[in-house]
Amino acid sequence: MERTGASNHDFDGGLNTLICQEDLYDEEHPPYQNKQQDNKLKDTHLTIADTENIANELNKLQETYKTAIETMNGANKELDSEKSRQAQTNWELEHQTRRKDDYEKQINTITRDIESMRLHLPLISNGCRxxxxxxxxxxxxxxxxxxxxxxxxxxxxxxxxxxxxxxxxxxxxxxxxxxxxxxxxxxxxxxxxxxxxxxxxxxxxxxxxxxxxxxxxxxxxxxxxxxxxxxxxxxxxxxxxxxxxxxxxxxxxxxxxxxxxxxxxxxxxxxx
The missing domain is CATH 3.10.100.10 (Mannose-Binding Protein A, subunit A)
Structure with missing residues (x-):
């Protein structure tokens, strides 16, 4: 019987001790984990200056993107223009090649005609022959x-x-x-x-x-x-x-x- 009484007493005293410690933490000394959570909340808080910096950076990126698009469009226009000039060059080359072939045919025809006429022309030297x-x-x-x-x-x-x-x-x-x-x-x-x-x-x-x-x-x-x-x-x-x-x-x-x-x-x- 004595053991039982002693055991109950010890249990009550321990429970009171636990309750007192929790109250002590809540009122006077918060646990270390709560301090870290407060610090994190403070770190993620954005100031007005931060939002202005972000807005400025976003504007710069938009300007850079706009400039890149304009540059790309200009390059495409130059490419299209160069393709057009190249096509005209190819057309002119083809045209000049045809002209050259026509000239060669004309030269050959004229050469044959001259040779034929020369064969039938009388030789004029010290009178007609x-x-x-x-x-x-x-x-x-x-x-x-x-x-x-x-x-x-x-x-x-x-x-x-x-x-x-x-x-x-x-x-x-x-x-x-x-x-x-x-x-x-x-x-x-x-x-x-x-x-x-x-x-x-x-x-x-x-x-x-x-x-x-x-x-x-x-x-x-x-x-x-x-x-x-x-x-x-x-x-x-x-x-x-x-x-x-x-x-x-x-x-x-x-x-x-x-x-x-x-x-x-x-x-x-x-x-x-």
Missing amino acids: HCPPGWILMNFMCYYFPFSDTGGVKTWQKARDFCQTYGGDLIVIDSKDKENSTVNYLRNHIDHSKPLSGFWIGLRDLQNDGIWKWLDGTVLVEGYWDDNEPNNVNSDNCAALNPSENFFKAWKDVFCGVMMKWICEKAPTSMN
């Missing part, structure tokens, strides 16, 4: 090309006899320019719908020893032979010109007795 009927004046010389079927075909020797009848001989082609002009003239006047045939020229290998000579006895220096020509297969070899597109490969080795067309050459006669 002319060619026999049916002959043409080209490079200050008269030439005969038997294009028509009525002219027929001849052996190399018969063709030479024909030329000599008119005071000339078979053509001697001793330069690249002469070879080029002769082949071009043939190509511009032959009938391309018919089989391509050769024309006798004044060159032959009389001894069949591989030494080709012109009619005046001059040894050939530069020839314009086709591939695998001359082949020197025959005992009597004469040269014929084939009007091929590549004038560097226009000659062939033919038996002199073959019937072919020919080209005559002679100096024009003077008329004072």
